Amino acid sequence: MTEIQSTGDDSRVEVMVPDKVPDDGMVDDAVRKKLGVGFWIAVGWLGLLVATVLLAPFLPLDEPNKLGAGPARTGPSLDNWFGTDALGRDVFARTVYGARVSLVVGFIAIAFGMVVGGSLGLVAGYFRGRVDQVISFLFFTLLSFPGLILALLITSTFDRTLRTVSLTLGVLAVAPVGRLARAATLVFAEREFVQAARVIGAKHFRIMTRELLPVVLIPMAALALLGMGVAIVAEGGLAFLQLSVEDISWGVIINDGRGIRDLQENPHVALMPIGVMFLTILALNFAGDRVREFFDVRETAFQK
Amino acid sequence: MAETHVANTQLSVRDLTVRFPTTRGTVQAVNGVTFDLAKGASLGIVGESGSGKSVTAKTLMNLLPRTAEVSGDVIFEGEDVRQLAEQGREHFWGVKMTMVFQDPMTSLNPVKKCGEQIAETLRYHLKRDKKSALAEAEDLLEQVGIPEPGKRVDQYPHELSGGLRQRVVIAMALACEPSLLIADEPTTAVDVTVQKHLLDLLDTLRRDRGMSMILITHDLGVARGRCDEIAVMYAGRLVERAAPDTLFGDSRHPYTDALLRSIPRIDQPSHTRLEPIPGRPPELINPPEQCAYAPRCRFARPDCLESIPQISGVAGMHEFACFHPANTDRGREALADNLAQGRTAAGLDVTDLGGPS
Amino acid sequence: MKQFILRRVAQLVLVVFAVTFLTFASLNLVGDPLFNIVGVLSGIPDEQCEAVERGEISDTQSSGLNMGDCALIAQAKEQNNLDKNVVERYGIWLSDMVSGDFGTSFVNGDEISDIVRERLPVTIRLIVLAQIVALGIAIPWGVASAYRANRGFDKVSTVGSFGLLSIPNFALGVILLYFFALRWQIFPSRYENAGWWSELKALTLPALTLGLGLAATYQRLLRTDLITTLQEDFVHMARAKGMSDRHIMYRHALRPSMFSVITVFGVNTGALIGGALVVEQIFSIPGIGTELVEAVLRNDPPVVISLISVVAIGFVLINFFVDLMYGYLDPRVRTS
Numbered sequence A: 001m002t003e004i005q006s007t008g009d010d011s012r013v014e015v016m017v018p019d020k021v022p023d024d025g026m027v028d029d030a031v032r033k034k035l036g037v038g039f040w041i042a043v044g045w046l047g048l049l050v051a052t053v054l055l056a057p058f059l060p061l062d063e064p065n066k067l068g069a070g071p072a073r074t075g076p077s078l079d080n081w082f083g084t085d086a087l088g089r090d091v092f093a094r095t096v097y098g099a100r101v102s103l104v105v106g107f108i109a110i111a112f113g114m115v116v117g118g119s120l121g122l123v124a125g126y127f128r129g130r131v132d133q134v135i136s137f138l139f140f141t142l143l144s145f146p147g148l149i150l151a152l153l154i155t156s157t158f159d160r161t162l163r164t165v166s167l168t169l170g171v172l173a174v175a176p177v178g179r180l181a182r183a184a185t186l187v188f189a190e191r192e193f194v195q196a197a198r199v200i201g202a203k204h205f206r207i208m209t210r211e212l213l214p215v216v217l218i219p220m221a222a223l224a225l226l227g228m229g230v231a232i233v234a235e236g237g238l239a240f241l242q243l244s245v246e247d248i249s250w251g252v253i254i255n256d257g258r259g260i261r262d263l264q265e266n267p268h269v270a271l272m273p274i275g276v277m278f279l280t281i282l283a284l285n286f287a288g289d290r291v292r293e294f295f296d297v298r299e300t301a302f303q304k
Numbered sequence B: 001m002a003e004t005h006v007a008n009t010q011l012s013v014r015d016l017t018v019r020f021p022t023t024r025g026t027v028q029a030v031n032g033v034t035f036d037l038a039k040g041a042s043l044g045i046v047g048e049s050g051s052g053k054s055v056t057a058k059t060l061m062n063l064l065p066r067t068a069e070v071s072g073d074v075i076f077e078g079e080d081v082r083q084l085a086e087q088g089r090e091h092f093w094g095v096k097m098t099m100v101f102q103d104p105m106t107s108l109n110p111v112k113k114c115g116e117q118i119a120e121t122l123r124y125h126l127k128r129d130k131k132s133a134l135a136e137a138e139d140l141l142e143q144v145g146i147p148e149p150g151k152r153v154d155q156y157p158h159e160l161s162g163g164l165r166q167r168v169v170i171a172m173a174l175a176c177e178p179s180l181l182i183a184d185e186p187t188t189a190v191d192v193t194v195q196k197h198l199l200d201l202l203d204t205l206r207r208d209r210g211m212s213m214i215l216i217t218h219d220l221g222v223a224r225g226r227c228d229e230i231a232v233m234y235a236g237r238l239v240e241r242a243a244p245d246t247l248f249g250d251s252r253h254p255y256t257d258a259l260l261r262s263i264p265r266i267d268q269p270s271h272t273r274l275e276p277i278p279g280r281p282p283e284l285i286n287p288p289e290q291c292a293y294a295p296r297c298r299f300a301r302p303d304c305l306e307s308i309p310q311i312s313g314v315a316g317m318h319e320f321a322c323f324h325p326a327n328t329d330r331g332r333e334a335l336a337d338n339l340a341q342g343r344t345a346a347g348l349d350v351t352d353l354g355g356p357s
Numbered sequence C: 001m002k003q004f005i006l007r008r009v010a011q012l013v014l015v016v017f018a019v020t021f022l023t024f025a026s027l028n029l030v031g032d033p034l035f036n037i038v039g040v041l042s043g044i045p046d047e048q049c050e051a052v053e054r055g056e057i058s059d060t061q062s063s064g065l066n067m068g069d070c071a072l073i074a075q076a077k078e079q080n081n082l083d084k085n086v087v088e089r090y091g092i093w094l095s096d097m098v099s100g101d102f103g104t105s106f107v108n109g110d111e112i113s114d115i116v117r118e119r120l121p122v123t124i125r126l127i128v129l130a131q132i133v134a135l136g137i138a139i140p141w142g143v144a145s146a147y148r149a150n151r152g153f154d155k156v157s158t159v160g161s162f163g164l165l166s167i168p169n170f171a172l173g174v175i176l177l178y179f180f181a182l183r184w185q186i187f188p189s190r191y192e193n194a195g196w197w198s199e200l201k202a203l204t205l206p207a208l209t210l211g212l213g214l215a216a217t218y219q220r221l222l223r224t225d226l227i228t229t230l231q232e233d234f235v236h237m238a239r240a241k242g243m244s245d246r247h248i249m250y251r252h253a254l255r256p257s258m259f260s261v262i263t264v265f266g267v268n269t270g271a272l273i274g275g276a277l278v279v280e281q282i283f284s285i286p287g288i289g290t291e292l293v294e295a296v297l298r299n300d301p302p303v304v305i306s307l308i309s310v311v312a313i314g315f316v317l318i319n320f321f322v323d324l325m326y327g328y329l330d331p332r333v334r335t336s
Ligand SMILES: Nc1ncnc2c1ncn2[C@@H]1O[C@H](COP(=O)(O)OP(=O)(O)O)[C@@H](O)[C@H]1O
Pocket: A025, A026, A027, B020, B022, B027, B029, B047, B048, B049, B050, B051, B052, B053, B054, B055, B056, B065, B284
């Protein structure tokens, strides 16, 4: 669940396969394609979140680390929407500031995965042969570490800055994204428009960036949304191991509030940010799923 | 529709109608099908693909999807089959009535050994223990003419050829000694060279065991020597029913007539041109109130477009559903009129094809 | 099949090398390996220790050293063969690992093989239990929703599994801990092991934490595969043979529909290992994850790399065996 993983064998990464479920023998009509209202609700939530994070300094919020923003260990109230924690810090303010780190980590991680994994996958799928073997083996090796273990290995070797943590989680995204890009490239490289470009003697680089990249990006887009959720969750996992950023993230806040005493006396400290985090992951998953269905991509590379 | 009930009738189907509601409209797959089958007899149901043969068979076997709307009566050995289905009766299908499907490649479970699959039926219905069930399975494999049955029980379906697989399917169907076997195009998917062997095997097994059989096929020739009676199906209706000799020598329905012309005949020189039936099978959603065959019928007259001909005649002898039957004066008149106009009432261009009409 | 196994074995060996080398390299290539092992002590110049050895100065406060610092450095160098080059060191380390000598902790001198022996079984029990929970829930759940696909129950299931997949496992752990251990006190809130029953009770919530999300993953895959299988002729054939729906679902349709689940089974075991790290923290379980995290926090690289290697190799092996499982599931794979 907190993993970015892929299956062990390339043949199992399926791309662009319509995923229609026959309706109990009924003659099925073409499914009308729509992103649907749920998609827009999900996007709306994500938009609200991003806006809140950007505007946080201008909102009438307490300092996230200010002690005694209210009496300690009080439940949700009008003054402290999410209540206060054992040190009297405002949980709502902390959740908003925690969103900043979590979203940034998620975004950088998946962006890194997309750029590095996407390029490697494209190159492997396009050139095939030796290049493909080497790159595929690299993916396979990366996937041979249980994800969080690899993250732990990297963060324990380097430091725990926002940059390191983000890039570490980005490394986790490289192999799954790369495999998808490779599989998609393999499919599209056979299509007429690419063959045509080859025939007229276009340069490899040009074919890859102009012809292949745009179509390979479609299945990757769905994966980006799902992957961002996975990265945010993974950051939370690292926070629980005290190996994440030395700053406020959702994982950090939840970890702060999960002690037996805290849970017994003021469970809102953990449960409120859990609720917000759940809604966010739900929104990312849902939006990603809709995009995936919209483009008819069946994807087994991500295990949530 | 004569309601004669012969004493040794085993299966009696009355006015069977099956509809499938779909998003595009209701598919009228089977429309008022009526027939009787005597104990130990064999009935051939012949028709083009999409004419409702399989749906009819599946209704008898209680295999229709839940969305299907069924009406009419199916009485098997005095029991109301549709009621049994509703009651969820066990040990009826697979024991008394069973079915063999078209494609032996897909009708065996790929992950179970052949012997296991046959034995399973015996264990499930007859509560045999594993060992005796497997021994019986081996025995059955022998009966359906599979060489080295001892070896085959331990093989997986994919290790056998199509012909052998279909024999395994047959053995499986016969395991509980059913009194009625429905074979739905049992040889369509196998190699031409083994088709005849399989059909003959079915025929022999049926006679030896005194079992009744419904043989579904799209090939009149297949049904000829192996059935006591042949029913021709078109657009979900039975359009002609007769003994094979009657049907082959003196057909009445223009569709049967056309089918006969489209099969190779041994009694004709091999270069005789086979005539494909012009046009396509009709749409089963919202069909017009007319003879379903009219758009393709060389005999069609204006009255054919006004109502649906009902099947009639002497039950058990020769019945058909046509206003201008072939090989009759009415039919000859109709054809002559159409030839004179160059087209039928439904707008089909006709020219003289010669031959008996 | 034989060739298939051979190919997979070759791949297996290669991956084991790659994985262990990566792990080893993180200690030995990034930064100064001596620093990684002994920390700030590595800053002591060699000459100073040589001088100590010759008895010219004593390693006491006066020279800015602590008693035994030099001995410690010497021991670290010797134990980790720091005078040799990286590839040689990797070779020695790997062959030691293979022969069961995982080295010792530099912080507390514990034998790492003892740590593994003591901690690993708990984690394995947790993970096995989690898989049992996941499959035990997912199979009947998937069967029920595929049986009446797109109907009421199935629709509710879809929402339910989607929700489950969106709860991070640490969040689920905290929620379960809060309700089942603290509020309703049905299960203990921390690990205890006074006999198998008490351990089972203590591992129930952690296993649920890991298994529920996984159950949702499996259920989705199983449902889709089952729906496809149920369209197959052999299912109609089984119905024509008069088998009950239940018998058909479990005895005919289930096994050929397990492919996707098996495919991700190995991968998800990896997810479980990662998840176990976190869940062990939440429920204070003395497993390998807890030890690993402690080793990282107390800066004990020999323990870290050995444990990570053990876990990674175990994971690679699991995936290897999962691949072999295909042969069992589908006899067609066996011969092709
Ligand atoms: N489950 C179903 N839903 C909708 N239409 C169906 C279904 N099963 C069969 N039909 C339709 O019923 C008609 C008869 O089909 P079938 O009995 O299979 O023909 P055949 O004579 O080739 O065996 C066809 O038009 C088919 O499309």
